[in-house]
Amino acid sequence: MSKQDTGCCEPSSEEPLTEEQATEMATVFKALGDPVRLRLLFLIASRPSGEVCVCELTPAFNLSQPTISHHLKLLRQAGLVDSERRGTWVYYRVRPETANRMSALLAGVSGERTPV
Template identity: 50%
Template sequence: MVTMLELTDATPAPACCAPLVQEPLGQSDAEHLAATLKALADPARLRLLSIVASSEGEEACVCDLIEPIGLSQPTVSHHLKVLTEAGFLSRSKRGTWAYYRLVPGSLLRVSALLATT
């Protein structure tokens, strides 16, 4: 009895991993981006950013942000502080009220980082 051998393709298999074509995100950039995304990863904070960005002059008084969000004043202030520390909002005090303004280009910087990663 004659055994038939099956022919196989002798072309070398492609490498298991594709080579990098651009510089990957470094450790410090990854930590910064994670902190930034963490600041955005809350529905109340996203709504606050949206309200401020939609307000005249991209600025809103904290007194105008409490009711639409439906949270207590201390909770809203905490969320605003997180957004300010993350670089999305700036804060100015006028009398007893704090006013928050969208930092120009802050949202574009995040979208640019996401587009390149």
């Protein structure tokens, strides 16, 4: 087969991102596509204890508690945060494995070959 038959380049033998990985990461990045959710994630991640009570998150925004809870639910569904109920309050913490996969994916995009 000549180069003319295959295009200008040799086809890559390795797939940089599987369809399953792409679907999972798209869900994660979609969740972070909202400024409120992005701020929530950074507020949670910035706590020295590694977790924060929802009662501390709500006052940081000019939004109702149900709206904040909705955004936190979407972050949980995307696998970005975990939560734990303690009495009447819910505490949130970042899931490091998801953050690590995002980091590895972005490193691959920048040219550093790190598996996702």
